[in-house]
Amino acid sequence: MAKRGAQLALDAEAQGLGTGPADATQMGSDQPANRPGALVSREPSDLAEPIVVPNTLWTSTDPMAYGGGRPADITHLRDFEASGGGRRDDARWSGLLEVIPTRADYVLDLIRANSLWPLLSGLACCAIEMMSAATSKNDMDRWGMFPFRASPRQADVLIVAGTLTTKMAGPLVRLWEQMPEPKWCVAMGDCTCSGGRYKRSYSTVEGIDRVMPVDVYVPGCPPRPEGLIYGMMKLQQLIKDRRGHWPERAIGPTVPEGI
Amino acid sequence: MTATSRRPPADDPRVTLDEELGVFEPIPPYPPRTEREAEFYSLGDGEMFINMGPQHPSTHGVLRVVMKLDGEKVVDLDPVLGYLHRGVEKLCENADYHQTISQVDPLEYVSSLFNEWAPVMAYEQLLDIEVPRRAEYIRVLSGELNRISSHALFMGWMALDLGGLTPILWSFIERDEIVEMLAALTGQRMLFNYFRIGGVNGDLNHDFMSRLGDWMTRATQQIESNLTLLNENEIFVRRMRGLGTIDSETALRMCWTGPNLRATGLPFDVRRAHPYSVYPELDFDIPTRAEGDCLARYLLRLDEIKQSLRIIDQCLDRMPDGPIMAKLPRLLRPRPGRAYAAVEGPRGQYAAYAISDGTDQPFRLRIHDPSFIHLQSVGLLVPGHLIADTIAVMASLDPIMGGVDK
Numbered sequence: 008m009a010k011r012g013a014q015l016a017l018d019a020e021a022q023g024l025g026t027g028p029a030d031a032t033q034m035g036s037d038q039p040a041n042r043p044g045a046l047v048s049r050e051p052s053d054l055a056e057p058i059v060v061p062n063t064l065w066t067s068t069d070p071m072a073y074g075g076g077r078p079a080d081i082t083h084l085r086d087f088e089a090s091g092g093g094r095r096d097d098a099r100w101s102g103l104l105e106v107i108p109t110r111a112d113y114v115l116d117l118i119r120a121n122s123l124w125p126l127l128s129g130l131a132c133c134a135i136e137m138m139s140a141a142t143s144k145n146d147m148d149r150w151g152m153f154p155f156r157a158s159p160r161q162a163d164v165l166i167v168a169g170t171l172t173t174k175m176a177g178p179l180v181r182l183w184e185q186m187p188e189p190k191w192c193v194a195m196g197d198c199t200c201s202g203g204r205y206k207r208s209y210s211t212v213e214g215i216d217r218v219m220p221v222d223v224y225v226p227g228c229p230p231r232p233e234g235l236i237y238g239m240m241k242l243q244q245l246i247k248d249r250r251g252h253w254p255e256r257a258i259g260p261t262v263p264e265g266i
Numbered sequence: 267m268t269a270t271s272r273r274p275p276a277d278d279p280r281v282t283l284d285e286e287l288g289v290f291e292p293i294p295p296y297p298p299r300t301e302r303e304a305e306f307y308s309l310g311d312g313e314m315f316i317n318m319g320p321q322h323p324s325t326h327g328v329l330r331v332v333m334k335l336d337g338e339k340v341v342d343l344d345p346v347l348g349y350l351h352r353g354v355e356k357l358c359e360n361a362d363y364h365q366t367i368s369q370v371d372p373l374e375y376v377s378s379l380f381n382e383w384a385p386v387m388a389y390e391q392l393l394d395i396e397v398p399r400r401a402e403y404i405r406v407l408s409g410e411l412n413r414i415s416s417h418a419l420f421m422g423w424m425a426l427d428l429g430g431l432t433p434i435l436w437s438f439i440e441r442d443e444i445v446e447m448l449a450a451l452t453g454q455r456m457l458f459n460y461f462r463i464g465g466v467n468g469d470l471n472h473d474f475m476s477r478l479g480d481w482m483t484r485a486t487q488q489i490e491s492n493l494t495l496l497n498e499n500e501i502f503v504r505r506m507r508g509l510g511t512i513d514s515e516t517a518l519r520m521c522w523t524g525p526n527l528r529a530t531g532l533p534f535d536v537r538r539a540h541p542y543s544v545y546p547e548l549d550f551d552i553p554t555r556a557e558g559d560c561l562a563r564y565l566l567r568l569d570e571i572k573q574s575l576r577i578i579d580q581c582l583d584r585m586p587d588g589p590i591m592a593k594l595p596r597l598l599r600p601r602p603g604r605a606y607a608a609v610e611g612p613r614g615q616y617a618a619y620a621i622s623d624g625t626d627q628p629f630r631l632r633i634h635d636p637s638f639i640h641l642q643s644v645g646l647l648v649p650g651h652l653i654a655d656t657i658a659v660m661a662s663l664d665p666i667m668g669g670v671d672k
Binding site for chain 1: 292322354369445455
């Protein structure tokens with residue numbers, strides 16, 4: 008509600024969000040799409056209605072073919088969005104996981120547990136220890152945790168290493184949402200577990216489990232690289248223990264007893 | 267505390283605020299606030315914006331840079347800071363003098379000892395304490411070790427940002443050895459919390475000394491062999507030479523200090539210009555280079571490593587016996603006043619300005635951080651170069667975002 012209100016207030020105050028000249032004719036005429044105001048994102052409801060051209064040219068010989076009996080083959084994007092089908096992440100398995108859920112996940116999770124690809128994302132001090140865990144002396148590669156991916160699209164594990172500030176909270180949640188399922192989150196360091204030494208600050212999030220689900224907590228300020236490796240091994244154990252079923256993700260501690 | 271009470275309230279403004287403002291758009295969703303913003307966020311013919319960060323593997327943390335491009339050339343550039351703003355200075359106002367040492371630790375998190383050193387020196391001026399000579403020597407010894415580890419990290423990062431993976435594997439060997447050594451001395455690998463007002467926390471111990479002696483016998487040779495990885499690499503040298511050049515006059519005007527300034531030819535070093543601790547008694551050179559480009563900044567740090575090794579040698583030779591802490595009351599209440607102290611950190615002049623109002627908590631602790639000073643010059647150095655060179659120039663300045671955002 009507040010979000011909508013803020014958006015409206017902004018719109019009313021600065022229509023077109025005058026980041027450039029107020030008059031659009033003063034812009035480069037060859038690239039109208041580059042007008043700064045055009046780049047600002049709109050609400051989804053601002054999308055135009057789909058244009059449906061009625062068929063007035065010919066009729067089928069079968070009276071049941073169109074408009075009766077069978078539903079239309081074409082799904083409009085909006086209906087597809089509402090159905091939630093686009094949010095399912097079984098694109099690589101083309102629905103196979105619904106047919107043979109237990110056995111396939113059982114095997115796939117064993118594979119996943121032994122090839123965790125973390126996201127190369129460091130926020131603060133702990134990132135250095137994360138790099139130390141990945142380089143020569145403590146070689147995380149030995150347990151199949153190495154290839155740090157720079158893109159969230161290719162990563163399995165988000166190691167949140169360092170203090171999460173309120174300004175960074177939005178981008179971090181966006182990163183987490185960009186990662187494909189199945190995905191896991193490791194909170195590295197006191198700051199991400201509980202706020203740590205910055206718990207009383209006005210600008211930090213007191214534990215990342217306020218904004219995203221967490222599988223493994225690795226306390227320490229910063230934890231030693233061995234601590235991170237231990238946490239990642241716990242994550243592997245957790246993946247193996249949970250294989251075959253995926254509990255609904257919730258913001259807040261989701262770690263079962265004994266892990 | 268139960269699990270449910272840990273969830274944020276639905277109207278917690280701190281979590282949702284930034285999402286509402288849409289921080290991911292290159293263009294801020296509000297009208298321009300300054301003339302500079304209005305100028306930057308309007309596009310000329312054929313120009314486009316590209317957003318780099320805050321999650322980017324080569325921005326050394328959570329720096330966000332909005333670049334205005336013409337083809338692949340950077341026309342203009344707008345760094346957006348604050349993604350790691352932790353409110354350290356405010357926290358220090360609500361902590362007593364001893365506690366502030368642990369609060370300032372994670373600012374420049376690869377050289378934590380210098381973060382402690384400057385405030386501790388400022389407090390000692392306020393309290394009018396004389397630090398025992400053994401404590402000063404231990405400070406210099408551990409500080410120079412920390413400087414080497416910071417420069418070793420720089421070497422690896424720099425090459426990593428340019429696309430070479432091998433040097434970081436080598437430089438982290440050095441870094442891990444030094445850090446383990448310091449862990450034996452201080453109990454922590456990164457955020458040491460070792461310096462105390464009037465001395466240091468612990469005396470040199472056998473574990474530290476044996477690790478140090480072991481490392482010193484092969485440090486020079488190891489570092490030399492690491493250097494050949496990059497110094498004789500023609501791709502690296504040709505890429506870095508002449509990139510991001512700055513003359514000493516401009517550098518001074520932008521308040522540069524440290525290795526970045528010395529790479530433009532000015533031999534300014536706080537250790538010699540405003541001597542502190544026992545540096546006047548030690549014999550070391552201040553390396554300079556005339557070029558002022560990325561390669562000079564890189565090579566100068568390697569020269570500094572050698573000087574630091576010289577200082578460590580002398581410290582070990584001259585280490586006096588005696589106490590490591592001055593005699594102090596438990597609760598410190600300095601007289602009202604102001605004190606300023608600066609140390610030469612691995613990135614430049616790291617300074618603290620403390621104001622006391624007579625209570626046991628500092629009224630104000632201002633941290634002057636070289637990373638922030640150097641990062642503000644990116645807008646001068648980068649325009650005209652390619653996107654890929656932006657990374658190289660920023661890496662050569664060696665900013666640490668913890669220090670920039672505080």
